Amino acid sequence: MKIHTYLSSSGKDLIMEYINALTIEEQVDGLAVLAYMEKGEFEKVLSKRWDKKVYEVYFRRNNCVGGSNMAFAEINIQEIIQEKKNNSEEFYNTWKKSEDEYRLIAEMIELRKQKGISQTQLARTIGNRQQVISRIEKKENSPSLKMFCCILDSLGYELKIVKKN
Numbered sequence: 001m002k003i004h005t006y007l008s009s010s011g012k013d014l015i016m017e018y019i020n021a022l023t024i025e026e027q028v029d030g031l032a033v034l035a036y037m038e039k040g041e042f043e044k045v046l047s048k049r050w051d052k053k054v055y056e057v058y059f060r061r062n063n064c065v066g067g068s069n070m071a072f073a074e075i076n077i078q079e080i081i082q083e084k085k086n087n088s089e090e091f092y093n094t095w096k097k098s099e100d101e102y103r104l105i106a107e108m109i110e111l112r113k114q115k116g117i118s119q120t121q122l123a124r125t126i127g128n129r130q131q132v133i134s135r136i137e138k139k140e141n142s143p144s145l146k147m148f149c150c151i152l153d154s155l156g157y158e159l160k161i162v163k164k165n
Helices: 014-020 024-038 048-061 077-087 090-112 119-125 130-137 146-156
Strands: 003-008 071-075
Touching: 014 024, 024 077, 024 090, 077 090, 090 130, 090 146, 119 130, 119 146, 130 146
Parallel strands: none
Antiparallel strands: 003 071
């Protein structure tokens, strides 16, 4: 899927200007969502606060939602991310950390779904509320290591440390 962004009448890229004004962690989240959308991997979009805004940009561009006279420009999210990683060590480190967290949470979600366990059932098993599991899965809250291990244990898995290649 091609991602398009708003251009103001003066040619400013409004979406990227907004993203660049955020904290590094928020930039990483926003760009990760755009990257997943660019690849068509909507199931990996974990952050609600971004997907609605970006969907709206996409659908307005394709005339699925009425009423905008703003110009649009196609953008390459992978190039933007790579440029930010090359130009900022802080962004690179935050991106890497977030990538690992997204991967682990996505694997946990996949395990839960493979076992046919609902968020509510999982929450009861670990003595918590469904909302806690939902917030973890949406990446609204990062679980503590203790909580993550407890969730994995209830799914019949364990966390192991292995040497990198």
